Amino acid sequence: MRVLGIETSCDESAVALWDGGVRACRTQSQIPMHAVFGGVVPELASREHLRVLPALVEQTLAEAGLGAADVDLIAVTRGPGLLGALLVGVAFAKAMAVAVDRPILGIDHLQAHLMAAFVDQDPVFPAVGLLVSGGHTALYAMHDVDRMELLGRTLDDAAGEAFDKIAKLLNLPYPGGAYLDALAQRGSVSRPFLPRPFLDNDHCDFSFSGLKTAAGIWIRDHGISPLEYSTFDATAVPAAVCDLCAEVNQAVVDTLVEKTRRALVRFPEARALVVAGGVAANTAVRAACAALACEYGLAFFVPPLAYCGDNGAMVAFLGHLLGTRGYRHDLSFEAIPRGRRIPHDVLRTSS
Incomplete structure (x- = not known):
């Protein structure tokens, strides 16, 4: 299963393509921007995600030698995180899912981090x-x-x-x-x-x-x-x-x-x-x-050091694991900010 993973929960715009392994992985850091303020400015983080995400997805797919229509599933971080930042990623993923007629899956950011420890081995x-x-x-x-x-x-x-x-x-x-x-x-x-x-x-x-x-x-x-x-x-x-x-x-x-x-x-x-x-x-x-x-x-x-921080590979990998079990979302799922529990609103199309 080819899974495109999109991560925009905080101040890292990250995209990865999973196809039996991490086939392509790109991250655009916002550290220089937020360093001026000594911490993440949520509004600036959201605007930067909006600015860089389309090109980042295009570059990741090109690196993998694929087009958007070659993806089997789009996985996107839905929360927890900064609400504005999450909304950018979720909205982009939903639009892409509609455009190429592919299923979508909202990913729990925290569980994706945990599963990153198994990205190169069996859980x-x-x-x-x-x-x-x-x-x-x-x-x-x-x-x-x-x-x-x-x-x-x-x-x-x-x-x-x-x-x-x-x-x-x-x-x-x-x-x-x-x-x-x-x-x-x-x-x-x-x-x-x-x-x-x-x-x-x-x-x-x-x-x-x-x-x-x-x-x-x-x-x-x-x-x-x-x-x-x-x-x-x-x-x-x-x-x-x-x-x-x-x-x-x-x-x-x-x-x-x-x-x-x-x-x-x-x-x-x-x-x-x-x-x-x-x-x-x-x-x-x-x-x-x-x-x-x-x-x-x-x-x-x-996880390997490269996958300890926020990254697209962990989202794509968990999307692969859940996707192969038949889990999907419809387009009504919401972004969930920090402080709210992720609802169990996932659909299962097969066992």
Whole structure:
């Protein structure tokens, strides 16, 4: 099945073609545009998707040596994400589906991230899935590709959001999570000095806003001056800042591992641990989760670095998996913003 995947949930315009594997994959980043503001501006993101998406689809199809009529299914991210950005992708996909008379399938962005861990290998179920990104942090019981049960989610800031906001306090380049990770590897911490957030409970939900606040207080109390953004040089960053980055990293890792451990207890039939999302590219997160999987005797899956962030391949791949099981949408399905649960309104044409 040839599946065209379209992703416009936030600030990456991405398109991919799946045909027994990723045959073509293109991403247009908006980082330079949003870096001026230190974060994603939703209105600008939507306008940029509208500007680049038609050419991106055309280029992806050309790279695969196909025309629009050669596609068997169009898969598009329907949410969660920024509503304006999602609407651009969904509207484009619907128009294309009508134009070439092909079926369409709205894709859950979070489940697509999790399935990206299997893009080059056979999926293993049941599994516990940890999704960690700039906009989302959640734990799932992955029973099958079409049955994923939410075990816990962030109640405020996501882990990646906390990384980026703390990086912004230090005046690190945008997006700051990757820079914070790089500096963390240059730092060391002899004893914890930041909280491990939201662990004084017995559930799998997350909350990282308190970590951001604690880091801000530490920066203020220790007189840490903002780094010089325009001439940023990791080798010249003060040791105290590197140590703070290492502590922030470790606080997030400790929290993720503890909550994931709880999920494994609640879902003992799991045969694998899946970690996905943009923060799955974080060095310490990958290492700690791999060690946790080994501790429980589980197979460990994480996407290739190229597929950790938002990308079209994960949308096309999940579209392929669901499409071959007969799942489709009619043209009435809606884009779903962050904060609303994706409705189960999919149609099934065959078993």
